[in-house]
Amino acid sequence: MIYWDEYYKSGREGAETPLRFFLSKTPLKWALYLTIIVLLLYVFFEMKRKQRPIPVIELLKNSTLEFVETVSGVYLSRHDNNSIASKKIQFWFDRIRNRYYLSTNDTGEYFVLQLQKKSGVSKKLIDTILHNIKRADAQPAVTDDLLMKLCTDIDEFYRLSKT
DSSP, X not given: OOOOOSHHHHOOXXXXXXXXXXXXXXXXXXXXXXXXHHHHHHHHHHTSOOOXXXXXXXXXXXXXXXXXXXXXXXXXXXXXXXXHHHHHHXXXXXXXXXXXXXXXSOOSHHHHHHHHHHHOOOHHHHHHHHHHHHHHHHSSSOOHHHHHHHHHHHHHHHHHSOO
């Protein structure tokens, strides 16, 4: 049995759609392809995550050295050795309390031995510092030589200590 169908013989004679019209004309076909390509490129590049620009943060200025120079200039201009020695001694005792957990109320032989064990600094240097502290406390005015000796010994202690 054979069925005769006119559909394949004369081609498709269905309804004309706008897309079929665009594809039938060469310039419109190229315009359609170009539009699709541009839209795909736009979508592709816009798929990237949008991010706000990272603001530039300026580094903080280290003003510690300026502060030290200002404070030392004030003390130097007043020539107040007693105050400088007092502060230096106070900071040294504070460091011993905070780093080595020793009481600085009694600075006898037990204190010296404990500080020597914990800091690793020689007993002679610790005795020298304590002797100069007692001299500074006993004098009404600390001399330049005593202040220099005290500062040098305390700085040497800091340099030699374990922590």
